[in-house]
Amino acid sequence: MIIVVSLLVLAMLAAAVAALVYRDLLSAVIASCLVSLLASILFLFLQAPDVAMAEASIGAALVTAIFVITIRRTKRYEE
Amino acid sequence: MVSPVVLLAVPLGLALCVPLVGMASRKAAGFVPVAASLFNLVVSVGLLPDALEEPIVANLGGFAPPFAITLFAGPVGVLLSALVALAGLAVSLYALSYISEGPTIRYHTLYTLLLVGATGVVLTGDVFNLFVFFEILCISSYALVAYVGDRAGTEASIKYLIQGALGSALLLIGIGLLYGLFGTLNMADIAARMGSVDPGPVFVAMVLIITGLGVEAAIFPLNAWLPDAHSSAPSSISAMLSGIAIEVGLYAVVRMVFTVFGASSMLMFLVFMGLLTLLVGELCAFAQSNIKRMLAYSSIGQMGLIVFALALATVHSVTGGLFQLVSHTLSKALLFLAVGYMVYRSGSMEISSLEGMGRRMPLTSFAFTVGAFSLVGLPPFIGFPSKFLIVRSALAEQGVLLQVLVGLLLAATVVEGAYFLRVIQTVYFKKGRQQEARREAPAVALFSMFVFVVLIVVIGVYPNLISNALESGASELLERADYVRSVLG
Amino acid sequence: MRLAVGLILLAVIGVGIAVSLGGIPFGAPKTVIGDHYVDSARDDTGATNVVTSVVVGYRAFDTLGEVTVLFVAALGLGAVLAAAGGGGGRSGVEPASLILRVGNAFLFPLILLFGAYIFSHGHLTPGGGFQGGAIIASAFLLVYLSSPGKRISATRARATESLSGLVFVVVGLLGLTLGAHNFLANFLPKGVPNTLFSAGIIPVVYCAIGLKVGSELAGVVDGLMEETG
């Protein structure tokens, strides 16, 4: 159990770092979506199903969507 | 006696009505904030005698204190909510003529919600509820700064938003640590348990919370956003941001330091930060050629003065600080309102473009002069008794250090006088290049300015009108035990 | 330079938080009010989901503030984007594929139903107004993606926002006048726990929140997609 959690945390942090280093904003947004998704699984392990649902539906889905819409309307690459 | 919660619920309900009213008539939407702030003013003034006698505590939802969200309407809370409503009323009248373009319905809704946020911060007795209302205040400010949608406004709003959001994240971490340490969110409950917890972690939480709130209160290293935001916003919003938003942020800092943490160790640090803020603000203001930036830097300086006075933590100095807070709200709001139409007529924010305004807009220029003199601290305006009180209370303390600090404070006042006199000289005694016809600001705008002028003069001549209330406010801030007792019984 | 300063700042904050967390051991039972809520939530509010009874019962005022924050942001977004004159369609969005269009026609009502289920059962199961509202908003997002030309009626969305917000405030004010004479007091009968019609005002408030959050988030998506030229 603890191994699974540790791996998830590791993956979450890796995704966060990926969001930091990617020059391609779209990839960075997807990485941050992954952070939210993994966080919502961790919330489930922490016995917080309400928060997990909110994080998955708001944090991972809608936020990513509005990020992608914004990037469509602006610029995809960080200069 | 009505519950203080109506001060929040009714304006919030009215704010939600603005879009509905706006569907019927665009013009009528502008009167909703007027109605909301008028309602709040009447209720706050009505609550004041009761609050001065004994703080009014409302437990929302009908649960016992540490389990419900508590509203604490003590002297400070009611006074500040009356002040918010008063300034809100005058500025919303001003906006009736000043805000005529763009998405006006959204403006009026956001403006009403800004008032709700400010009132909520001063009335709440719960740490997390403070965060929520703080966010209402901040987010509506971010949006209103960018209202015009020009380049400067957007940039300033982004800068404000990023720094503000960083601040709120730190604030939220602090609140989370506080909950982890104390297991409660009620301010009085935390204050009562303060002695039972290891001080090290509490100190970290305190630093995080003060840093988070300090961004909005514009305490020295955290105020980089302020000059841009206050100068790029529409003038009615600059008046509210300078007159209400930063004061409310400062109130939150002070409430946290005095009541929740009871941190006497922080006070000397805050005295120095206040003085540093004062000096930096006034010197930067002196160097400006843009009138609104000058006023914005002057707000930073004044905030420093108020922090200085409050952090001395004696009854007299805190009274002086609160007095200065009221005085700054009235004077700075007046200055921004007057400058709003001067800038609108001259088409430029450069001080040099205000030449000849004394002839073109005599009443507006007069209002500007009253505000400037009051801010500098000249009698018979409200700035005089407040600054006098601060200096006297600081000198009453023993110690050479404090006397040196008072000397610096007076030097800063001289700088302040210098740059305001320079503007007044430009307005009255320099001939404009082109002689234009006399064209005053609209009557509604002049009326709202003269509401402030009358208050500044009347309170300046009769400071006793509010000084008793301010003194009981000061003792409310300083007496933690009383606060805890009146909430937890 | 900036990196160095940033790292130093980060280190200071990190050490501070680590010190502070040292005082909060992970997994230890500790809070008084948390225990109180768990013990008495069913009797106080009638909701079996304790988180819901905290969100819409004990700390309902926070929630009122929170939907206001979202309202402020949606309005602010509209004001910021509308500042230079709105109008115009959405350029640069290609028509969607057949599968997406047909699938959406089939899925849209189901997603709406699912969202409504989530927010109307917030007092019994995990979920509630925010989650349900977000699901409803994602149904609208799907509509925007599948048929780019389609718009929700701005007037109707704004009316939904305002009216559902007003329901919340009015329910609160009713609590002030009826019942326990407290703002947001639970003045309706609490019913039998674990049934749909229980917990007094909680389902009413959560439905209002669901509609409000749904229309606001849909409004945010709509506002960002709209091409202002």
Add this chain to the structure above:
Amino acid sequence: MSFLHDYVYYIGAFGLVAVGLLILLVKRNLIKLIIGLSILDTGVNMLLISVGYITGGTAPIFSRPGLSEGGMVDPVPQALVLTAIVIGVAILALALGLAVRFYKNCGTLDLRTAKELKW
């Protein structure tokens, strides 16, 4: 093992906060900054939830009639985080709207080109 058990969630939460702050401090692309804010928010939420966790506790929902009251995790941080998530989204949405506006005004998302801003 017990170190992991005690600290793994704190490490995760704190790591997210650190990465978020780092993005805010070193990046100058507006969208990147907003991504940083979102990661920072997630980290803070994680921190709050971990603070409320009780070892062996169950989710605070009386879903089955026989469920005892003992051993439920603290519901308060969960309620706070629900609020915080929505507030975070509100800030993000407004920030993205401003980013679109900024791009329209300046033709770039790089804050270094903004003339008024001294960061």
